[in-house]
Amino acid sequence: MSRKIFVSAKEVADRAGVSRSAVSRTFTPGASVSEETRRRVIEAAEELGYHVNHLARGLMRNESGIVCLIVSELDTPYRASLIRALTGQLQGASKIAMLINTDRSDDSVDQALRQAISYRADASIILSGMPDKSITDLCLKSGQRLVLINRDEDRDGALMINLHDREAARRGFIAMLRAGCRNFAFANSEAMTPSLIAREEAFRAAGRDHGIDVTVERFGSTTYQSGVVLAQRLLTRENRPDAIFCVNDLLACGLMDAARHQFNLAIPSELCVVGFDDIEQASWSSYNLTTFAQPVEQIAAEAVTWLDQVTPAETNSRRLDAELVWRGSVRGG
């Protein structure tokens, strides 16, 4: 099977005619090595194709440089772009991302965290699902840091990054109100994630504030197909909505497609739509969707800089703005 073929520090030391420690120090920033030995070590290392064994290093330093990203349905546009931002910025901070896919079963977020512990990840970033309290406690007790993105619930000792969902929903309402809409609806999935709930609630509240009743419909998971179904449910009502806030862009795309192709509605003249996430497709001219942008790079930056802090992980919470991106799915603007 796999024989030990990786070249070790010992071999480099022998070749360079120095001690093992010298090699180690050469690759440890800030260690005391003379220019001369460093040169010889580097040279020998180059020739042999030596690379420090990060596994062993992690063992000694008690710091692996590994950060686990725990995520399901990672091919969803928003998730994928967040992963891209995170991996990019983690590498910038010389850490490396381990990707754990929790598509399978339901307890698999817990499973994933166990994996993270087994690989002695310095931290885990949870993008979907919500782990058991007992597991997160174990993580924190083990000295592993935890970042929850758009999960909202409280977890002591973790960093929680969320958006101003409520304000976004309210702004969306007002935008469509100004566009002259009268019948408001909110298209949601049944996922009932805290942030999705917040958007729905705030949108209803905005309606109440203006003495307007908001129709809410929920269906399935937060996908394009659900958007199609929601369109069928909402657009066949007797007083058809002329303003729909979709809980995210994927849903909005499905809803818009159904509205146009099945109900022959013109957007935005007969129906205004607002989405959330600002996925790439929202900017495609078939959709041209007015939406709230997830500040993915900023989210990633917050996470990574927090992880880089040396102070012991304290409970921490960040709430970022979701910027409104005006496009053509709402009149005016």
Next chain:
Amino acid sequence: MSRKIFVSAKEVADRAGVSRSAVSRTFTPGASVSEETRRRVIEAAEELGYHVNHLARGLMRNESGIVCLIVSELDTPYRASLIRALTGQLQGASKIAMLINTDRSDDSVDQALRQAISYRADASIILSGMPDKSITDLCLKSGQRLVLINRDEDRDGALMINLHDREAARRGFIAMLRAGCRNFAFANSEAMTPSLIAREEAFRAAGRDHGIDVTVERFGSTTYQSGVVLAQRLLTRENRPDAIFCVNDLLACGLMDAARHQFNLAIPSELCVVGFDDIEQASWSSYNLTTFAQPVEQIAAEAVTWLDQVTPAETNSRRLDAELVWRGSVRGG
């Protein structure tokens, strides 16, 4: 900073009143431990929240269980779905994926492979870019396995997974020919990946075989925006194409949107379009794109089973079928 707080086998051993080896053996399948001690160890481990340190285990076993996925622009729909499939199946084979993002510089595929070596990854799977020969040699010499997906070029000792690009292109041509198209065009990017070139060449060849001249236009990278530009270039020609094979779906979406919204063309009556990849958006009713499907799950399966083989990595090549998915962007069908 981070104190050693992870619980170790020693502590479990003490608590269970056995030797450290007993603990080790309990978590090593096939080792000789009595039912009684195993029970006590498991119990103690549970109470203490012990998890085998995979770093240390990897050190001893000389097998880390880590597989690196090397990829750029991972938020592209096709890439994202491939990553999803790969992570899922790797986990099924009890391996774990490390994600290396090569968006930054150009030599960063090499950088990525160095990382992979540093973490003693058992294998690397390259989804984008092409590493230097010297680096891949180093990988192979170090006993690391290598999988190249849609990279085509020859690399001794690696597994190369490709599709029947040429046949797909030819089939696409014939499909549009049967639909009654006369003016054929091929919309490509300037990425010039082997598989993209193969599609283009085969499409031209199909044209030649039928005595039909094929217009080829190339622009930028393989994105939606390039599709828009390509539409502008192709659809303003004096004898406007009525059949366009797009080198991938993303490009096709951009091209279709531009054709419809800027040139007011009806698809498929005035223009037939064929894509490649079968990304999710291809099935959205705004596009309803006839395309060739990347068999992502099958690709992932091939890769993972090959990695699981115990025989020393031999050069190996798989060529899979890209199934034609008939939708509405080509007449007939």
Next chain:
DNA sequence: CCCAGTTTTGCAAGCGAGTGCAACAGCAGG
């Protein structure tokens, strides 16, 4: 040339696990 002060270096003790080997216990048969 000597000595105190500053680098630089090597030794050796870890880190947390796996595993060959020998000692050991338990058991059945003689």
Next chain:
DNA sequence: CCTGCTGTTGCACTCGCTTGCAAAACTGGG
């Protein structure tokens, strides 16, 4: 009770690296 066998256990070594500590090698001033 002794012998031989099987199955379990613990010791000690190993993996590749980091790092405290003390010895060795410089440095410059007197």
